[in-house]
Amino acid sequence: MKAITLITLLFPAALALADGNKIFDALDKDGNGALSPAEVATETALSAAFEKYDSNGDGQLSRTEFAAYLNQ
Numbered sequence: 001m002k003a004i005t006l007i008t009l010l011f012p013a014a015l016a017l018a019d020g021n022k023i024f025d026a027l028d029k030d031g032n033g034a035l036s037p038a039e040v041a042t043e044t045a046l047s048a049a050f051e052k053y054d055s056n057g058d059g060q061l062s063r064t065e066f067a068a069y070l071n072q
């Protein structure tokens with residue numbers, strides 16, 4: 001058993017975090033570490049809530065801001 005698997009078994013939150021990062025990376029098409037409205041256009045719910053979760057108002061969702069959306 002890989003260490004990461006054991007960690008996620010013991011700490012489900014770690015699994016959510018790992019999945020969140022995977023989702024973020026999949027959505028971050030240009031790999032600049034932030035999600036633009038165009039990059040989340042296919043995610044209807046996130047797209048609709050974009051401004052709400054863009055807490056610093058820079059028009060991009062950072063990893064932290066995206067995590068807040070996932071943990072809503």
Ligand SMILES: [Ca+2]
Pocket residue numbers: 028029030031032033034035036039
């Ligand atoms: Ca991006």
Ligand SMILES: [Ca+2]
Pocket residue numbers: 054055056057058059060061062065
């Ligand atoms: Ca932002």
